Amino acid sequence: MRLIEVRNPDEAKTVAADLIQTYRPRVFGAATGATPELLYRELVDRRALDPSTTVCLLDEYIGLSTNHPQRYRHVIERQLATALGLSVVSPDVDADDLARACCAYDTMLDEVGGIDVQILGIGRNGHIAFNEPGTLFETATHVVELAATTRADNARFFVTDERPPTHAITQGIASIRRARHVILIATGRAKADAVAAMLDGPISTSVPATALRDHANVVVIADCEALAARAVTNHQRCVTTCPT
Numbered sequence: 224m225r226l227i228e229v230r231n232p233d234e235a236k237t238v239a240a241d242l243i244q245t246y247r248p249r250v251f252g253a254a255t256g257a258t259p260e261l262l263y264r265e266l267v268d269r270r271a272l273d274p275s276t277t278v279c280l281l282d283e284y285i286g287l288s289t290n291h292p293q294r295y296r297h298v299i300e301r302q303l304a305t306a307l308g309l310s311v312v313s314p315d316v317d318a319d320d321l322a323r324a325c326c327a328y329d330t331m332l333d334e335v336g337g338i339d340v341q342i343l344g345i346g347r348n349g350h351i352a353f354n355e356p357g358t359l360f361e362t363a364t365h366v367v368e369l370a371a372t373t374r375a376d377n378a379r380f381f382v383t384d385e386r387p388p389t390h391a392i393t394q395g396i397a398s399i400r401r402a403r404h405v406i407l408i409a410t411g412r413a414k415a416d417a418v419a420a421m422l423d424g425p426i427s428t429s430v431p432a433t434a435l436r437d438h439a440n441v442v443v444i445a446d447c448e449a450l451a452a453r454a455v456t457n458h459q460r461c462v463t464t465c466p467t
């Protein structure tokens with residue numbers, strides 16, 4: 224796991240966009256959430272992805288109407304794909320047989336050639352995609368019941384009288400680990416405990432992001448706030464480069 228320490232989310236998005244341009248992905252794995260929004264704007268501004276690029280969603284809610292603006296397919300279309308003319312593939316959350324839809328999605332990821340670059344955020348409970356603590360690292364794409372903290376965190380994306388869905392289809396940890404390159408971006412104090420556990424704690428299913436530690440090509444881009452809970456010795460460079 225290579226760590227790149229940055230001062231703030233703005234620097235994080237620049238470093239991530241530079242890396243993506245180096246990797247020149249044909250198949251791009253897109254995460255949703257607040258963290259990658261700046262990056263997607265940057266990729267659009269730079270026209271950094273070729274129109275032939277396929278975008279694969281990391282996860283998708285179950286139970287939202289097909290035109291709901293918080294469907295992750297629509298979010299990624301708005302933030303990235305439409306402006307660059309990219310095609311998007313996502314799990315079929317409207318299927319009658321969701322277990323079959325999960326298998327079909329892993330097959331589809333293989334058929335498009337596998338993900339070249341997967342963007343990830345991290346949950347404050349250490350989740351990656353919707354793989355909540357306790358998920359086995361061997362898990363393929365599957366239906367998941369969202370943790371209470373995840374639903375609380377995501378409530379901000381929904382209008383006030385609306386509750387986030389209880390379930391989603393998520394790429395499994397095994398699916399994510401098949402990506403050739405992973406770029407995990409963590410910014411803000413709320414992520415500090417999860418980031419410290421991911422980087423320095425034991426590899427354990429209780430912190431799903433630790434499943435990435437033995438992946439050959441993972442870059443973690445983290446800002447000072449997200450690194451604030453690391454032991455001082457690990458954190459020295461960041462302390463010296465960040466204003467207090």
Ligand code: PGA
Nearest residue numbers: 256257258259344345346
């Ligand atoms: P966030 O979510 O980018 O909205 O903080 C990250 C995640 O839950 O993976």
